[in-house]
Amino acid sequence: MKKGLLIVLSGPSGAGKGTVYNAVTACCPMLKKSISVTTRKPRNGEQEGVHYYFRTVEEYRKMKANGEFLETAEVYKNFYGTPQAPVFRMLEEGNDVFFEIDIAGAKQIKQKYPECVSVFLMPPSFAVLEQRLRGRGTEDEESLATRIGSARSELAQYACFDYIVFNDDAQAATKQVIEIIAAERCKISRNEQTILKMLEK
Amino acid sequence: MKKGLLIVLSGPSGAGKGTVYNAVTACCPMLKKSISVTTRKPRNGEQEGVHYYFRTVEEYRKMKANGEFLETAEVYKNFYGTPQAPVFRMLEEGNDVFFEIDIAGAKQIKQKYPECVSVFLMPPSFAVLEQRLRGRGTEDEESLATRIGSARSELAQYACFDYIVFNDDAQAATKQVIEIIAAERCKISRNEQTILKMLEK
Numbered sequence: 131m132k133k134g135l136l137i138v139l140s141g142p143s144g145a146g147k148g149t150v151y152n153a154v155t156a157c158c159p160m161l162k163k164s165i166s167v168t169t170r171k172p173r174n175g176e177q178e179g180v181h182y183y184f185r186t187v188e189e190y191r192k193m194k195a196n197g198e199f200l201e202t203a204e205v206y207k208n209f210y211g212t213p214q215a216p217v218f219r220m221l222e223e224g225n226d227v228f229f230e231i232d233i234a235g236a237k238q239i240k241q242k243y244p245e246c247v248s249v250f251l252m253p254p255s256f257a258v259l260e261q262r263l264r265g266r267g268t269e270d271e272e273s274l275a276t277r278i279g280s281a282r283s284e285l286a287q288y289a290c291f292d293y294i295v296f297n298d299d300a301q302a303a304t305k306q307v308i309e310i311i312a313a314e315r316c317k318i319s320r321n322e323q324t325i326l327k328m329l330e331k
Numbered sequence: 332m333k334k335g336l337l338i339v340l341s342g343p344s345g346a347g348k349g350t351v352y353n354a355v356t357a358c359c360p361m362l363k364k365s366i367s368v369t370t371r372k373p374r375n376g377e378q379e380g381v382h383y384y385f386r387t388v389e390e391y392r393k394m395k396a397n398g399e400f401l402e403t404a405e406v407y408k409n410f411y412g413t414p415q416a417p418v419f420r421m422l423e424e425g426n427d428v429f430f431e432i433d434i435a436g437a438k439q440i441k442q443k444y445p446e447c448v449s450v451f452l453m454p455p456s457f458a459v460l461e462q463r464l465r466g467r468g469t470e471d472e473e474s475l476a477t478r479i480g481s482a483r484s485e486l487a488q489y490a491c492f493d494y495i496v497f498n499d500d501a502q503a504a505t506k507q508v509i510e511i512i513a514a515e516r517c518k519i520s521r522n523e524q525t526i527l528k529m530l531e532k
Contacts, residue, residue, distance in 0.1 A: 286530060316495055317495075322490075325486075
């Protein structure tokens with residue numbers, strides 16, 4: 131059985147990760163998603179095992195202590211984590227797993243699973259990044275300045291990634307991510323078993 | 332100026348290199364071809380500097396002694412070689428250069444220019460390979476057996492390559508080669524200058 135690929139789409143906030151992630155999964159329905167554990171309360175319509183696994187803080191801490199997470203994060207006093215076992219099971223079964231995650235999370239995954247394919251989604255410029263963040267209308271000037279500052283330091287972390295995609299245009303960026311996934315499937319290192327089997331005949 | 336990619340399409344004879352190469356260049360007219368030096372006489376319609384650079388054996392030997400070739404080969408008492416300078420010039424000018432070449436040539440190029448992207452085109456099976464070689468109708472049983480034997484030992488050299496494309500279907504294989512080229516353009520290592528320039532702003 132050929133092992134699946136673990137693909138990570140990351141980038142600073144405002145780079146357009148969500149849009150590109152959704153477009154890629156819409157084009158490639160065979161890509162598997164991972165379901166995160168969270169300690170926050172379910173929102174309206176959110177279902178256990180579909181959107182999240184909802185756990186108590188105590189349960190979360192126990193899982194973390196047991197090394198059950200591929201990556202973890204704390205956001206506004208809530209904890210989030212990606213359980214490792216189901217992801218590794220999907221990969222062993224030959225499925226490709228696709229993540230959208232922030233840069234800190236992507237770095238944790240790369241450390242735990244270096245064979246993963248990491249894609250850094252880059253906003254075309256700081257001007258566009260600022261414009262996108264403003265366009266959301268959810269931030270005041272101060273938090274906007276903080277976000278832009280942190281985007282700059284996040285951008286400087288590009289070197290930990292395998293690929294970079296400039297998101298000038300979401301459709302073109304989506305195509306590039308799909309091409310990266312397709313190319314990675316053709317890597318010699320990911321096809322040795324198939325080749326050796328053919329040579330044996 | 333972002334340096335171009337050098338892409339090498341190789342594989343055993345009968346893998347379908349020529350068909351896939353022509354289909355890729357038809358889809359991607361911006362890919363530059365390289366023109367080889369040969370010591371054989373021009374055939375009908377072949378033009379100097381278009382199909383080949385026609386040189387005497389003495390001129391060829393001098394070029395070889397000067398280290399002017401990226402790779403060389405001897406076929407039926409004729410010498411062939413790829414002049415290095417024009418290829419490197421095209422790459423420096425930001426052009427991608429695309430080669431179709433046998434496995435020995437591909438290995439020479441990889442040694443001289445490790446940044447090159449090498450793609451191994453694999454026939455789907457030995458049965459199909461034999462069928463394709465027979466289909467050409469140009470070989471007797473003995474030379475056919477030789478060709479199939481050498482294809483087997485050539486296949487065993489896959490590990491020197493970066494990518495493998497299984498040529499079950501020429502159209503699908505062509506698409507995969509194009510995806511590999513597109514993905515390689517997104518490699519972090521090939522985009523550092525662009526990123527650093529953006530971060531400076």
